[in-house]
Amino acid sequence: MSKVQTIIKHAEKSCSENGVRLTNKRKQVLTGLLQSGKAMSAYELVDYCKNEFGETLPPMSVYRILDFLQEEHLVHKLNLANKYIACSHITCEHDHGVPQFLICRNCQHVEEITIKRSTINALKKNVKEAGFHLTSPQLEMHCLCNSCMTNNS
Amino acid sequence: MSKVQTIIKHAEKSCSENGVRLTNKRKQVLTGLLQSGKAMSAYELVDYCKNEFGETLPPMSVYRILDFLQEEHLVHKLNLANKYIACSHITCEHDHGVPQFLICRNCQHVEEITIKRSTINALKKNVKEAGFHLTSPQLEMHCLCNSCMTNNS
DNA sequence: AGTAAAATGATACAACATATCATTTTTGCT
DNA sequence: AGCAAAAATGATATGTTGTATCATTTTACT
Numbered sequence: 512m513s514k515v516q517t518i519i520k521h522a523e524k525s526c527s528e529n530g531v532r533l534t535n536k537r538k539q540v541l542t543g544l545l546q547s548g549k550a551m552s553a554y555e556l557v558d559y560c561k562n563e564f565g566e567t568l569p570p571m572s573v574y575r576i577l578d579f580l581q582e583e584h585l586v587h588k589l590n591l592a593n594k595y596i597a598c599s600h601i602t603c604e605h606d607h608g609v610p611q612f613l614i615c616r617n618c619q620h621v622e623e624i625t626i627k628r629s630t631i632n633a634l635k636k637n638v639k640e641a642g643f644h645l646t647s648p649q650l651e652m653h654c655l656c657n658s659c660m661t662n663n664s
Numbered sequence: 665m666s667k668v669q670t671i672i673k674h675a676e677k678s679c680s681e682n683g684v685r686l687t688n689k690r691k692q693v694l695t696g697l698l699q700s701g702k703a704m705s706a707y708e709l710v711d712y713c714k715n716e717f718g719e720t721l722p723p724m725s726v727y728r729i730l731d732f733l734q735e736e737h738l739v740h741k742l743n744l745a746n747k748y749i750a751c752s753h754i755t756c757e758h759d760h761g762v763p764q765f766l767i768c769r770n771c772q773h774v775e776e777i778t779i780k781r782s783t784i785n786a787l788k789k790n791v792k793e794a795g796f797h798l799t800s801p802q803l804e805m806h807c808l809c810n811s812c813m814t815n816n817s
Numbered sequence: 818a819g820t821a822a823a824a825t826g827a828t829a830c831a832a833c834a835t836a837t838c839a840t841t842t843t844t845g846c847t
Numbered sequence: 848a849g850c851a852a853a854a855a856t857g858a859t860a861t862g863t864t865g866t867a868t869c870a871t872t873t874t875a876c877t
Binding site: 685687705706707723724727746 | 832833834835836842843
């Protein structure tokens with residue numbers, strides 16, 4: 512069984528445990544994100560599903576499906592990039608923390624990382640001092656990935 | 665002299681030192697941001713300049729002017745909100761660090777804060793371990809401001 | 818089978834942003 | 848002052864992301 516198929520199995524199990532359905536179209540959108548291995552816009556996913564699976568989904572449906580997948584914690588939205596990416600912890604059983612994303616400003620490659628709790632706490636404290644409350648700190652940072660650093664243009 | 669006028673004076677000085685021009689239209693866009701005291705979209709600025717100054721700027725020009733103002737470090741773009749906000753340190757003489765923004769997810773109020781160097785360094789270290797390089801870490805975080813926390817709905 | 822709920826489709830449009838080419842304004846030079 | 852080059856701005860079209868709304872289809876359940 513391919514890696515993608517394994518993840519989809521996990522996703523199906525997780526959905527059924529939550530009493531929701533991972534329908535065919537939802538599965539295809541998630542599969543698209545997993546196969547591509549990168550962040551994609553909703554419209555890119557429309558094209559991908561059409562080309563790869565012959566499934567012509569209207570954009571509206573893709574947005575709804577992405578909303579669903581986000582609620583199930585199977586997909587994250589990258590607000591800096593206006594793109595969506597499959598969660599990299601679908602097969603993990605344990606509950607994983609708030610995701611943090613590094614987005615290469617050159618090649619758009621995205622890495623999902625975990626930031627030390629102590630760092631997040633320091634951040635929260637700074638925010639609190641400014642009179643705000645950091646509820647769910649998904650950080651997104653524009654960076655340069657190593658590969659783009661090396662072949663620097 | 666009003667506070668806004670004082671800031672504009674500083675901006676003019678800073679531009680002339682850099683050998684660039686703070687034209688009337690650029691001044692109006694910056695004044696709009698300063699007067700409103702909040703983050704605005706480019707199209708909101710088009711309307712604002714029309715209503716307040718009788719200046720009808722096409723959106724394209726506003727975008728160009730915003731680009732200019734960003735290069736001169738007079739305005740920041742909030743990528744999470746797709747809005748623009750006047751830098752809160754225009755009148756400071758000293759070089760100020762990379763800005764960090766808190767955006768209230770309820771009322772959209774924006775606060776520009778400074779995060780401790782040590783916290784930023786801890787963040788940078790985490791990022792480095794993931795094989796990325798955090799060049800200019802402008803963080804933008806969705807939060808709840810105190811006022812929205814209190815009158816919580 | 819019949820009905821209610823869930824999912825999906827179709828259509829229109831809103832908001833943000835850029836590409837491109839034309840025109841106007843400013844600058845710097847002689 | 849007069850002129851050419853550069854800078855700024857205008858005009859127009861279009862691209863990208865996302866939502867509102869109402870219709871239809873599919874699924875679950877009795």
